[in-house]
Amino acid sequence: MDQFKERKYSVGIIVLAVALILLVRLFYLQVIDTSYKLSAENNSKRIDFEYPARGLIYDRNNALLVYNQPSYDLMIAPYELKPFDSLELCNILKISPQRLREGIRNSYQKRRDPFVRQLSPETYAVLQEKLYKFPGFYVKARTLRKYEDEIAAHLLGYVGEVDDANIASDPYYSLGDYIGISGIEKSYEKYLRGEKGQSVYLVDVHSRIMGAYQGGRFDRNARVGQNIICTIDAGLQKYGEKLMKNYKGSVVGIEPSTGEVLVLISSPDYNPSLLIGRQRTVNYILLQQDTLEPLFNRPLMANYPPGSTFKTVNGLIALQEKVITPDTKFYCDLGYYYGRIKVACHDHQSPLNFPQAVQNSCNAYFCNVFRNIIEDSKFNSVTEAYNNWRNHVLSFGFGNRLNSDFTNELPGFIAPSSYYDKYYGKNGWKFLTIISLAIGQGELLITPLQMANMTAIIANHGYYYTPHVVKEIQGQNSIDRRFTEKRFTTIDSAVFDPVIEGMDLAVNGGAGSTAYWARLKDIIICGKTGTAENPHGEDHSLFIAFAPRENPQIALSVVVENAGFGSSYAAPIASLLIEKYLTDTVKRTWMEKRILETNLLNKR
């Protein structure tokens, strides 16, 4: 009767087939493909960061150096936008309508990117009044650095936004965070940054907050950055920068008894306020293009041959190896002659004993000293003697990074014997080949920081503390242990007296004192001049000094590039700094005047 009864099966099969297709698809979507779970997370989770203020930086006398100023970023919440007077907003922000349109478009993709970064205070003041007219726009407060005195730019360093490499290497950071990029800001980033606070929210499709994610399990309060007391003496630093203003070069001052860096000047430098916030990138490029290289951190990165200042080290090694005594005398006839080789010297009385040789900086004397070291009969070969000398030199912290808390310190260079082997063949070199080392020239490169450290070693009679720039970190019991460990050189402390005597004479002796410019009434300064040979132009003027002789408070190295003989500029600058540091006032205004009124910046 019902000829189409069989068709019920077709209907049934259609229903079952569709059900099967749906089940397979659902199984794939829900069980096999896991990518949707991640998308769901990204959809509905929003992390709001609360940025803490960075720690402040004080000098050793608790004078404020670096603090924070508020800064405001203008943000867009795209789903809360309502029609508004775009022309008015453009006028307030001083941007083009085009830029506004782009900003709004971008805000859909990047919800956390600021639309306008670091509004100027004037703009912010105007905008804040009228913000109610622009629903969907809101202001997020951040902090930027501000400097009390615009000094010590290299030392303090600067702060900028994290880059991809930062984010990749440390999960703490996310896009838009600030990070210390150089100086103390970089090396003490961990303490200064504090800890970002975060609130993880569940948001709906309009980015409206619907509640805490997993009951606020991942929420954290922000922790303000730890303050830092650095070792710098702000007054001294400021005065030093003033003195060095017209010179290329560097000043490093260390407190010998602690290794604390009192002053660190790279000249010419820049105003640290230039590298704050929005204008940083632009200014950085300008500074980079400056031919005077203000971004070059000379105290840590410039390599100089130490010149005559190095005679102190050679003298110490010779005395330690007992190849001379303080009373050993050598003749000098306007130089040192050995076959066809001549190392010239200036006119002075002859012969000289050891302290006098230091006082007069006699080249001939120290050529003899170095010959005694290298041709020491204790050793089987020149190489062996050289290696022994080199070990002594390395113990002063030369040839390696001192491992201070400066991030971009360079190691300098003390040639290993293999270096000479390569050039002259094994045993193909002798004392004469390397004679220039005797007077601190040749294959010898030292940074101003190392030079100052050497001075501190002499002041300490043979040991040093790794130079460092931070004295105290708020909330930490002590600074890193490597800064509180005494590091001894290979030279016995008793050996130092004749060298110190020589350095005293160099400043305070009578005729023949090479550094009489550095002389200071009432305070005994021990110093040594030096001249770093400069193949590209006028030699660099070097001076090392510490004072007072008994219980030294400060050890200095001063480099003035292209200034010629060491005593002419470097010595008076060092002397003025010592006067400033130890007496707090500079009475020798005539000397100060001469330094301030000369300009060697463009000298080559």
Place this chain on the structure above:
Amino acid sequence: MKRNINILESIDWLTIGIYLLLVIFGWINIFAVGYNDQFKNIFDLKYNYGTQLIWILASFALIFIIFILDHKVFPFFSYLLYGLSILMLVAVFLFGTEVHGAKSWFRIAGFSIQPSEFAKIGTSLALAKYLSGYNITKFTFKTFAVCSAIIGMPFFLILIQPDPGTAMVFIVFLLVLYREGLPGWILLMAAFISGLFLFSLLIDIPNIVTGLIVLALIAHYAINRRFRVFLISVLICAAIFMAAFYANQYFKLGYQKGLVVIVALTVSGLICLILALRYKIRHVLLTLTLLYGFIAIPYSVDFVFHRVLKPHQQKRVNILLGKELDPKGYGYNVNQSKIAIGSGGFSGKGFLEGTQTKFNFVPEQSTDFIFCTVGEEWGFIGTSLVILLFTGLLIRIVFIAERQRTRYVRIYAYLVVSVLFIHFAINTAMTIGLFPVIGIPLPFFSYGGSSMMAFSILLFILMRLDAVRMVYL
């Protein structure tokens, strides 16, 4: 008294059980979407779950009324109810409230009623009544024409609201005609036309036309199996099309692409016809007629869409079809829906733990996309349960249909199967990206009084009729 006892005994409790499971599970999911900290009680009418509960209770009341009524009223008043449905559709077109660009709603005393949902009941009753008539023993062209008219009237009235999604549901009634003897090829043709209809709104016309010509040529080869003639026709078509386009471009005639296609079609069609007559090719007239008929569909859809519909109505259709959704662009809704369902995993995030559906990432989450909540909170276990419940319900109704002793009830049962099936299949398929997004609800699940009540009435008229299958003659 005796009869009432009989009814309770012969009611199909299995179907009612599945129905209750679906309604309860559906409400739980609507509750999950609306639940928040301000939760007071489940009757809170500020939230969807509160009102939905009212609708569910109202549906139960209607079911009770259906069982009180004499079973004979349904066949007796079939045409009257159908007429009433049509009247409502006309009225809503004239006096309805426009929501989102479509005039589909009556607003009465704060409640919204959607006549198109109820029209499914009237149409089902009328179709069953007509097809079971004593005079219809064989499926003739006249039968087909009358049926088409019964289906076509509400279809057209809903289409012009415009609500193409709901209108398309009516095409599914052809499934019933198939069960009652409609030739299979008409069913295929109908499916094909529905597809074409949909694609016309989604894809550029020239692409559709090209596709159709390729299909016609393949059909032509399949029927005749004469490769040489097939090759010649392909070459002629290609040549004429290229010539037409080239001429348009070269002489800078500046005709629209669509017009050029029409000219090329006419010319190549005529040449093919002449050739076919010469070589005595079979069915060429039929193939060509069908081809032109089919090609006319996208053009007329395009014409209606662009010339008849107002811009806001066009937008409505585009939104329904997923062409225009959100500032975030095409496919956003489906993608969010897939994320919600996919993130549920095997066992789900747990009741009230869904984030995607709760926080509006999924559009229309308690109405058309309620299945997303099932997927997110109950996982594959939940979704497969829903699929199985629906499949079970549908198979059960087919079984019920086949045990009827009257054609009227059997046909009506198949109509119920068709309506429920098409809603279930399309709704779930669109949430998982297997079907374009057309806004039709998931029966017994989706939020909404009209659909909740209409589907309940639809099903329980069948339950009522089935309960008296032993006495009904």
